[in-house]
Amino acid sequence: MTDVLVTGGSGYIGSYCVLALLNAGYAVRTTVRDLAREPQVRAMLKADSGAQLTFVRADLQNDEGWAEAVAGCDHVLHVASPTLTQVPRDDDEMVRPAIDGTLRVLRAAREAGVRRVVMTSAIGAIAYGHPPRDTPFTEQDWTNVDADIAPYQKSKTLAERAAWDFVNGEGRGLELATVNPTAVLGPVLGPDYSPSLNSIASMLDGSAPALLKFATGYVDVRDVASLHLLAMTEPAAAGERFIATAGHSLWQRDIAAILRARLGERAAKVPTREMPLVVARGLAKVNPQMGALRLLLGRNLDATSAKAERLLGWKARPIEDTIVETAESLLALRES
Structure with missing residues (x-):
């Protein structure tokens, strides 16, 4: 009997x-x-073939395999997200697969009698396309897709909006909760890690000539994993969004200062x-990597996890310790 399906278990958050599910005693697919x-x-997770872990082939862009993937599961953690190997020619190249993949998983879960799906969304669904503000973003906020956003x-x-519309209109009792992480850091398990870690890696190896001004x-x-488990098991989590962030936002100069002080x-x-902002904005027009950060330059996208702390008792560890552990794992990976 498999308790939980995790989509995209080879990814960084997945x-x-x-690992969190296995450590809690669940059988995982x-x-x-x-x-x-x-x-x-399995080698990355250090999970031998005897562990309560099984694998199934399924692709978010294809119906094949999803009925088998969700069969017998009480819960689904939908962590997987379609990936592109190059900058999309238009928004639909990224938007359409994300919506279709999410609905594919939700339909399969509904038909299989799954109790609750926890979907990994992002702060990107909350904090973009808004005028500058002095108050933290909360789960009440939604990104303005009509604004100039990536x-x-x-x-x-x-x-995420499609997921809520589906569950509210066609879910037939299927429960949904979403986890919306800010930039995700932490020890790397292998060479394939979250893009959020690239900023730390580029600081450490000197490939970043200067710090960018954004927070x-x-x-x-x-x-983030522990919040997924709470969102999966706690009755109060059904029908709710949860921002995952540790304390207040940090400027890149804050992260650099932590690295220098601790390492x-x-x-x-x-x-x-x-x-200087004028230089960074100029580079963002011609450099694809900088272009991805164009809309962040000069901005402070602060957010709060007060809701997850209040409703679920979730607590994030000090982000300073995470930054140091991230750096140490990246240095060890480079040296291995």
């Missing part, structure tokens, strides 16, 4: 959700697009100066 990856994922944030917003929330991947010589390449 792998930590699988996870989806991969290619079953040939099973040995690699395709990723648009896809996360419209996929956002950060959260430990292990705390000493190992942080020797971490930049000390902040790039």
Whole structure:
């Protein structure tokens, strides 16, 4: 008997959700697009073939395999998200697969009699397309998809809205909760890790010539996983969104200062100066990597996890410790 399906168990958040479930005693099934990856994922998770973990082939862009994936499961953690290998030519290239994949999982879950789906959304579905503000974003906020926002944030917003519309209109009793993490950090399990960690990696290896001026929330991947489990099991979580963030937002200069103070010589390449906004905005027009951050420059996207703390008793660990553990794991990976 499989208790929980985790979609995308090979991904950064998905792998930590699988580990948290296994550690809590659940039998877990996870989806991969290619079953040939099973040995690699098991090695990453340090889960032998005797662990309460099974793999099934399913792709968010195809109906095949989803009925088998959800069969017999009480709960689904829908963590997987369609990925593109290049910048999309238009928004629909990212938006349409995100919506279709989400609805594919929800329909299969409903037909299989799943009790509750916990969907991994993002702060990108909450905090973008708004005028500057002094108060933290909450779960009451939604990203304005009619504003100038990136395709990723648009896809996360419209996929989450589609999920709520489906459950409220066609769910037939299926429960839904969403977890909306800010930028996710934490120890890496292997070379494939969250894009959020790239900013730490580029500071450590000196490839970032200067610090960019923007602030956002950060959260430990292990705390994101624990919030998924609470959202899965707590009665109060049904029908709710939960922001996952640790304390208040941090500017890049704050992160750099933490790295230098805690890592000493190992942080020797971490930049000390902040790039002027006018220069950063100019580079963002011609540099694809910088372009992804264009709408963040000069902004402070603070958010609060007060709701998760109040309703579910969730508590994030100090983000300073997470930043240091992230850096240490990246340095160890580089040296291995």
